Amino acid sequence: MTRLNGGLIDRSQTLSFSFDGKSYRGHPGDTLASALLANDQRLVGRSFKYHRPRGVISAGSEEPNALVELRNGARQEPNTRATVTELFEGLVANSQNHMGRLEFDLLAVNDWLAPFFAAGFYYKTFMWPKAFWEKLYEPAIRRAAGLGSLSLQPDPDAYDKGFLHCDLLVIGGGAAGLAAALTAARSGAQVILVDEDFRLGGRLLAESHALNDAPAVGWIAGVEAEFATLPNLRVMRRTTVFGAYDHGIFGAVERVSDHLATPGKRVRQTLWRITTKHSILAAGATERHIPFANNDRPGVMLAGAMRAYANRWAVSAAQRVAIFTNNNDGHRTACDLVAKGVDIAGVIDTRSDAKSLGAYPLYAGAVVSNSRGRLGLRKIEVTRNGQTQWLSCGALGVSGGWNPNVHLSSHHRGRPVWSEALQAFVPGIGGPPGLSVAGAALGQGSTQAALISGAEAARDALVDLGIPATLPVLPHAEDAPQTLQSYWHVPGKPRAWVDFQNDVTVKDITLAHQENMRPVEHLKRWTTLGMATDQGKTANVTALAVMAELTGKSIPETGTTMFRPPYTGVSLSVLGGGDSGEDFRPRRLTPTHDWAAAQGAVFVEAGPWMRAQYYPRAGETHWRQSVDREVLATRAGVGLCDVTTLGKVDVQGADAGEFLNRIYANGMKTLQVGRVRYGLMLREDGFAYDDGTCARLGEDHYVVTTTTAQAGAIYRHLEFARQCLWPELEVHLISTTDAWAQIAVAGPKSRALLEQVVDDFDLSNAGFPFMACAGLTVCNGLRARLFRISFSGELAYEIAVPARYGTALMARLVALGKDLGATPYGTEALGVLRIEKGHAAGNELNGQTTAQMLGMGRMVSTKKDSVGAVMSRREGLVGETRVLVGLQPLDPSLPVVAGAHLFAEGAAPKTETDQGWITSACFSPHVGSAIGLGFLADGAARIGEVVVAANPLERQSVKLRVVPPHFVDPEGGRLRV
């Protein structure tokens, strides 16, 4: 155990966990990384490409190396960062990306083959033979690629989402964030403070510096105690703001129960959308390393992380440690480790004028030029003035300076700007509106400067919002200036890693430069730099500096790549929102849904609706048997179908008639009260939009029906026309689709059935003729609407009652109609009935067809203007010869398939000879064979001719006779009896 004294872990409790099947112990407050280091487990994984042994590098969310498969079974999650995984009792973790044991990874052969695996290897190598790519190369590369593995089981946990609103969002709970939140919350503003860690404090927890001459945790505890008393402040720990979106909206993931073995009744994570008037980014900074030969061995870490492990987690990665630095921050680590009793092999400082700040050997003006140790660091090579010497050490802390975490301030195409003084990119202009930056994220590296900048940023933001705020009394803190020498990598022949996770070395960047992949966006894609799960947080700026050095340009001239969400990885489960299966999306149920289910109906999705597709009966073993029975029963007696799904729009107003006249292609103004008319709507471009009926219930009152599929679109279209095209018309629209349960009562005995439910109403042909409508009562006083319209071609009605009575009416009609053969039918039979009658539906109104093609060209009135009327007369549409025809196979045993294309007999089936297509098809029990509807060139003149339907997908070719589109009662006599 390499535990030190102190730290913010609870030593009174012990937690057991396992890594690669071996048991270990840690304490509450540990992360998996700190607990592994405390158990002397430096080797935690293998690198992506070369399968090099890798260990923990950082102490935060920037970690590129320490990725594990966390948990097991269905909860196994690959690529989980050990550095931000809170330790819990029973935690199970496994290393990933190796074949065989972690210590003897067979794929480490890749490291020996490294000369062949330089950047661009795949692009150049797998060019030929071309045929090998799909069958051989790609599967092999895919097998070798990737890090962790998926469980391939459904995620057993629940995920949630939510919405928050505030005046000020503070992102980050370190020195600057705490000062900002304190300032804002005291003012009474609505404030949300978010931090990705499970404990507030940020770097304050990792440093030994005092605040007001006392440990920082004391000040943090006081602030947290005050926070708890402020109802206008919401503190969200374990929550990462991952993106800045439009209109002051930020995306955040709260890891509600990631720190527990199983969530129990809790959700696993919650996706929050936070809408804020102003935001402060106080996300701190990420330390950068200095590439040198073989700098990727387990034990080589960031010096700041090494300090964090010592101070917060009471852990040192080794008993004997060295530091490689170009600034005073490395010395700070050495001092803290010395104070904790760790042996310092030396501080190697690139600055020749560096001064020792404590009791440790100093190598000023020196660099670390190589390292040794197969599975973990054993020695480092120190070069000074051309002289080299090897130092023994088990860990090396590297400090190359700090990069402000500018990510969120660089969303919305914001570009960071280079600070020569800080030798780092700092937030620039053009980022998310209303976002200001404070603390180390702004380049304010000292604790004192961070505290002040956080408080001032909050005050300024509130002043902008008109909320008076005063600065709190802040504690005294260290305020050391930054002393950094620009030093980006140690030159040398062996590989020096820049991006640890994607195995990108200085050599790869040099090669990119040679191959002219010099712009940073090319560099990134060609070498895959910064494209791993860590998005190159510890690598990108260093890589830019190396490229700048090669090109002779400055770093700002070299530029940065684009910053995009997410800041850290977000699981697809939490983005998906949680519901799956039948709750995946809202489902609309018809008023008779439960009744139909009780009858054993099979349901089908129709857009958002669940509709009864057919009602199987005992003895029916195939759906066709049920559908044929329903169709024949309707044609012979009476069928009942819930048609509530058709859109119903209540249109009222003094100008309702004029409005509808402009909406429909055919005249609607002349419709008499108590009558229904079939109507066709066109789009602005002249193509057919939708069809349906329009009923006039009163002088100023109409009801428009639409197809089920287009109900929403047509309502939107009507509202657009009302509000934007003709605001001068007095028209009011209300969707009443849900309000009325509507049942189609179709068949020669439909009148006889309805006569049993209407209250004193004359249903005779004279009293209520075809295309009549009326308000009436049924079943002793229930308000209802009756329409004599037909989709089936039979004598038929549609009766509407308030939705809550739909089930009762349906059951009553079935019961009363028993002797008449009353049969409920579903959407399949509905489709057969309408195809037999030759009625157009969604398949024929698919946005590519015109009134003329549908055989309704003369419906487009020339006596008035309407939406699309003028465009329907344009040359391209008028010249269209394809029209709707019926199709019947010469051999009645052969199928007719919707989607098949039509060709003249003997013509080769290709685009040039295409003469149309089949839109709808079914088996017609009335005809005794399959039938179809389709659009055929010069179709009207080709009745009786034989054409060929080609269905290349199923290698079918069927001869069809062209017939009129009405297979049933072409004269329409049945409708009018």
Add this chain to the structure above:
Amino acid sequence: MSDLKPITALGGAVSRAQSFGALSIVENSGLALASLALRDGMTPPIPMGLTLPGPGGWTTGGDVAAFWTGPGQWMIEAEGKAEEDFAAALAAQVPGGFVTEQTDGWVAFEISSAAGEGPIRRLMEKVVNVDVAGFAPGCATRTGLEHMSVFLIRRAEDRLAIIGMRTLAASLWHALETAATRLQDHPAA
């Protein structure tokens, strides 16, 4: 009175009601709804003694209440009058206005808290993107909830009504039940 028996939007013979700790959700199947639109230039009426609210508002007067749905448009609510021809009664009060029967177009869930406004606030945070702090009693709005369009009415600090499309009642209940159950299991979550 018809001899047909109605069912509620959730398909039951009686309204569904369920408690989730401090929160309870009740399907209000007795609520009658009718929309009212004014003719051009018409002076806003005071139907059934009700002062019609402005944008984003809801007013109540005894058993009837109204919320704003658009310029010159309101939805009028009448408690316990679903079985009456409320639209006709309203039309009689507003000669010349355009009234549409809407009772069966919607499902109304009345949500109440036995522990003050906290549970209402937390439920709203989980289901609707509405600034709870600015949604005081007397506010009404239309918004999305799990991809469904709903009306929200803050009837009191501790009472919220969610009115959604009737055919989506089961999906809306599922969404509210899921959120309320999670709040019951972890009130502070």
